Amino acid sequence: MHSVAVARPLEIERHDDAAGPRLVLRGELDIATAPRLQEAVDAALAAGPQMLVVDLRELAFLDSSGLRQFIVLAGRAEQEGFRLALVRPAPPALAVFQITRAEENLPFVEEPPSS
Amino acid sequence: MDLGHARKILNVAHSAFISMDGEGRVTYWNIRAEETFGRRREEALGQNVIDLIVPERFREAVREGFRRFEAGLPTRLLDNRSEQLALRADGSEFPIELIVSAVPEQAGGHSLHAFITDISERAEREAERQRLLDDLERALAGSEERLRTIVDSLAEAITIRGRDNRLIYANRAALESLGMDSVEQLAAADPEALMGPYTTVGEDGRELSMEDLPSVRLLRGESPEPLLMKSTDTRDGAERWVLLKAAAVRDARGEIDAAVTIIEDVTDAKRMQLRSEFLAQAGATLVSSLDYQQTLRNVAGLAVPQLADWCAVDLFDEDGVREPVAIAHVDPEQLEIATRLRAYQPERVHPESGIGTMLRTGEPVLMPEIPDELLERTAVDEEHLRLLRAARMRSALVVPMSVRGRTIGALTMVSSRARRTFGDADLDFAVQLAERAALAVENARLYGERSEIARTLQNSLLPEALPEMPGWEVAALYRPAGHESEVGGDFYDFWDAGGDWLMMIGDVTGKGVHAAAVTSLVRHTAWVASEFDPRPAHLLERINAALRRRPGVSVCTALCLRLSGSHATVASGGHPLLWRLGPDGAREVGSHGTLLGAFSKVQWPEESFELEPGETLVAITDGVTDTLGSEDERFGSGRLGELLGDARRDSPAAIRERLIAALEQFQVGAQADDTAMVVLRRGGEPGVSGELQALAGRGAGA
Numbered sequence: 001m002h003s004v005a006v007a008r009p010l011e012i013e014r015h016d017d018a019a020g021p022r023l024v025l026r027g028e029l030d031i032a033t034a035p036r037l038q039e040a041v042d043a044a045l046a047a048g049p050q051m052l053v054v055d056l057r058e059l060a061f062l063d064s065s066g067l068r069q070f071i072v073l074a075g076r077a078e079q080e081g082f083r084l085a086l087v088r089p090a091p092p093a094l095a096v097f098q099i100t101r102a103e104e105n106l107p108f109v110e111e112p113p114s115s
Numbered sequence: 116m117d118l119g120h121a122r123k124i125l126n127v128a129h130s131a132f133i134s135m136d137g138e139g140r141v142t143y144w145n146i147r148a149e150e151t152f153g154r155r156r157e158e159a160l161g162q163n164v165i166d167l168i169v170p171e172r173f174r175e176a177v178r179e180g181f182r183r184f185e186a187g188l189p190t191r192l193l194d195n196r197s198e199q200l201a202l203r204a205d206g207s208e209f210p211i212e213l214i215v216s217a218v219p220e221q222a223g224g225h226s227l228h229a230f231i232t233d234i235s236e237r238a239e240r241e242a243e244r245q246r247l248l249d250d251l252e253r254a255l256a257g258s259e260e261r262l263r264t265i266v267d268s269l270a271e272a273i274t275i276r277g278r279d280n281r282l283i284y285a286n287r288a289a290l291e292s293l294g295m296d297s298v299e300q301l302a303a304a305d306p307e308a309l310m311g312p313y314t315t316v317g318e319d320g321r322e323l324s325m326e327d328l329p330s331v332r333l334l335r336g337e338s339p340e341p342l343l344m345k346s347t348d349t350r351d352g353a354e355r356w357v358l359l360k361a362a363a364v365r366d367a368r369g370e371i372d373a374a375v376t377i378i379e380d381v382t383d384a385k386r387m388q389l390r391s392e393f394l395a396q397a398g399a400t401l402v403s404s405l406d407y408q409q410t411l412r413n414v415a416g417l418a419v420p421q422l423a424d425w426c427a428v429d430l431f432d433e434d435g436v437r438e439p440v441a442i443a444h445v446d447p448e449q450l451e452i453a454t455r456l457r458a459y460q461p462e463r464v465h466p467e468s469g470i471g472t473m474l475r476t477g478e479p480v481l482m483p484e485i486p487d488e489l490l491e492r493t494a495v496d497e498e499h500l501r502l503l504r505a506a507r508m509r510s511a512l513v514v515p516m517s518v519r520g521r522t523i524g525a526l527t528m529v530s531s532r533a534r535r536t537f538g539d540a541d542l543d544f545a546v547q548l549a550e551r552a553a554l555a556v557e558n559a560r561l562y563g564e565r566s567e568i569a570r571t572l573q574n575s576l577l578p579e580a581l582p583e584m585p586g587w588e589v590a591a592l593y594r595p596a597g598h599e600s601e602v603g604g605d606f607y608d609f610w611d612a613g614g615d616w617l618m619m620i621g622d623v624t625g626k627g628v629h630a631a632a633v634t635s636l637v638r639h640t641a642w643v644a645s646e647f648d649p650r651p652a653h654l655l656e657r658i659n660a661a662l663r664r665r666p667g668v669s670v671c672t673a674l675c676l677r678l679s680g681s682h683a684t685v686a687s688g689g690h691p692l693l694w695r696l697g698p699d700g701a702r703e704v705g706s707h708g709t710l711l712g713a714f715s716k717v718q719w720p721e722e723s724f725e726l727e728p729g730e731t732l733v734a735i736t737d738g739v740t741d742t743l744g745s746e747d748e749r750f751g752s753g754r755l756g757e758l759l760g761d762a763r764r765d766s767p768a769a770i771r772e773r774l775i776a777a778l779e780q781f782q783v784g785a786q787a788d789d790t791a792m793v794v795l796r797r798g799g800e801p802g803v804s805g806e807l808q809a810l811a812g813r814g815a816g817a
Contacts, residue, residue, distance in 0.1 A: 028747075030741075030787065030788075031787060031788065032787065060747070061741075061749065063737065063741055063788065064622060064624045064670075064672065064737060065624055067624075067710075068624045068668065068670060071668055071670060071710075071713045071714075072668050075668060092749075092751075098707065099689060099690075099691060099692075099707050100672065100689035100707070100709065100710035100713075101689065101707055101708065101709040101710065101714070101716075101717075101718070102689075102710060102713070102714070104716055105709070105713070105714035105715070105716050
């Protein structure tokens with residue numbers, strides 16, 4: 001076992017579309033990178049948009065801390081009254097949503113809603 | 116470790132709790148221990164625990180256990196939940212459930228800590244149920260006349276439903292509860308109409324119809340599980356919880372002729388369960404935050420409407436000045452009146468009012484009825500009296516929140532419904548709740564050391580030793596990630612539920628005190644729920660409900676496995692599936708169920724199967740498959756499946772070692788997540804006729 005700490009990168013790209021902010025996630029969302037997504041979400045929601053799109057198509061990995069972010073976000077959408085759309089990831093990131101049956105409980109879409 | 120801290124946290128448990136030194140001398144004895152063993156704390160402190168609670172004939176064996184422990188030898192009692200006989204101060208004996216943990220002391224040696232639950236009621240209930248079944252069997256073997264005589268004398272209500280769904284027989288107890296005088300009258304009644312004056316809901320709150328009754332389902336050809344339901348008499352609002360169990364009566368050709376239902380009134384047990392769930396929930400809520408004002412508000416919110424229509428918490432500072440901290444009311448309009456009432460000259464507490472009396476005497480105050488004269492007497496002026504009357508208080512109780520003999524606050528519960536007046540049981544419950552609330556406030560005020568609390572909790576959450584399960588070989592692995600002072604989110608547990616074994620493995624998202632509090636709630640909920648109905652799907656459903664009641668988002672995955680002899684049933688709540696290692700390799704069994712605590716659309720499908728002797732089951736948490744290797748690769752279920760397939764003939768301990776070695780070889784960098792695994796192998800030689808073994812196993816388990 002090596003003792004080298006490996007950086008697990010998560011890239012978050014923000015596009016401000018007409019309908020609202022769209023966050024494109026690339027890389028790995030786990031216990032280490034989840035706080036960064038939260039920051040990006042807070043910043044994106046600061047102006048009180050009508051819709052938030054999170055594009056997960058290029059997400060390579062997701063763990064339970066990452067999943068929790070989307071559960072909290074879905075709760076916020078309901079409470080604060082904005083529309084949330086998650087663009088469905090490819091396997092293996094999709095697997096976590098399937099194992100937990102989150103897939104049928106979270107607002108997934110196939111493509112980002114056209115802006 | 117500073118035992119002062121540990122005690123405060125462990126007091127959150129509602130079991131009896133005893134601390135002792137390595138030789139058994141009692142150093143701590145909580146209030147529950149006083150009640151359970153009939154001895155005051157002052158009598159117990161400094162005495163040897165063996166002389167206090169162990170019946171004479173077992174004393175030598177227990178002393179031997181202490182000697183083995185001191186000598187560093189393994190002892191069976193340590194970290195294992197077990198059932199024992201214990202002694203009360205009056206010399207009577209009773210069954211207890213016991214778990215003992217050892218904590219190394221800085222000064223050297225160990226201290227021992229025991230959680231003890233009085234299970235005599237559970238044991239009696241079990242014996243009673245068995246007696247009933249025996250009586251019925253005897254009765255059915257005899258003449259019809261004999262059957263009636265025996266069945267009529269039973270306290271339990273029993274009905275028999277014929278093939279046309281009509282009730283054709285009811286014993287005296289059942290007739291009484293249906294409001295009928297004779298079996299003839301009953302037979303003439305329309306079956307739907309019998310349910311007329313009652314509304315019935317299941318444990319999940321869903322309304323039930325006649326089609327859901329076990330007897331009706333049995334006659335339809337299904338094999339129904341026992342049904343726990345709440346029936347409310349719409350005529351007077353009286354609530355009752357009953358457990359319905361149905362058995363088939365078959366004719367000579369083996370066809371179902373009628374269905375016998377045993378109706379057990381479990382209202383008291385269910386109320387106790389609700390209270391105990393509530394206390395576990397409140398305990399978890401209280402230790403999860405050091406912001407005590409917020410947690411007191413959460414606790415007040417939890418109490419309404421389940422336990423009271425109105426719940427309030429006041430704190431008093433060093434000078435006795437009252438500070439209203441939290442209030443919750445079932446009715447938003449009434450909340451305003453209640454809030455104004457509390458804000459009404461808060462510094463002027465009338466000495467004869469509930470809080471005034473409590474402050475004067477330091478004792479809890481129960482007011483089963485609140486007559487108008489009392490309001491008139493305690494009102495400080497006309498406006499105050501108007502508010503008091505508008506608040507429609509029917510019954511109330513006020514209990515002190517005390518820390519080291521000083522009253523730091525008051526917990527008030529009010530009922531405004533005519534049919535719900537408070538009694539001694541409610542008062543006792545409120546005292547326990549206030550005890551926890553006071554500790555939370557004290558902890559928050561005096562100690563900010565989360566890591567200390569976390570360590571204490573970790574000790575209480577992670578039993579290292581495994582139970583002895585007859586007919587099974589067991590191995591488990593737990594590798595926490597991160598710092599020693601943090602509490603991990605993975606857990607596993609085994610317990611005996613009326614002859615069946617239950618295993619649960621789970622993963623609470625997050626780490627630290629919050630995760631520990633949720634873990635403790637999840638385990639507690641599962642234990643209590645399994646007493647009524649040990650089906651895995653039922654346990655997951657109850658855990659989901661308990662997590663959904665918590666403020667904020669508390670989510671958890673869990674896999675629950677029930678073993679009855681060779682028969683296994685499994686269900687997953689968002690957890691990686693169970694692995695079964697058969698002759699042709701390893702494969703996952705069962706289907707995915709919903710993550711617990713997160714969603715409104717839920718399902719927990721169960722899968723049942725028979726295990727051959729020598730067959731092995733493996734449950735893991737996602738820390739195993741998520742382990743990170745070189746080039747961003749994860750260990751994954753493919754590698755795990757291969758490893759388990761190769762290891763299918765190994766012992767559970769060998770499988771565990773193989774997995775550890777494989778993970779360590781694969782892993783690059785520091786371990787990111789907790790990792791847990793449980794391996795169970797059914798005893799017996801493979802190759803012996805599986806069918807025969809399975810039958811033998813079932814016979815022993817039933």
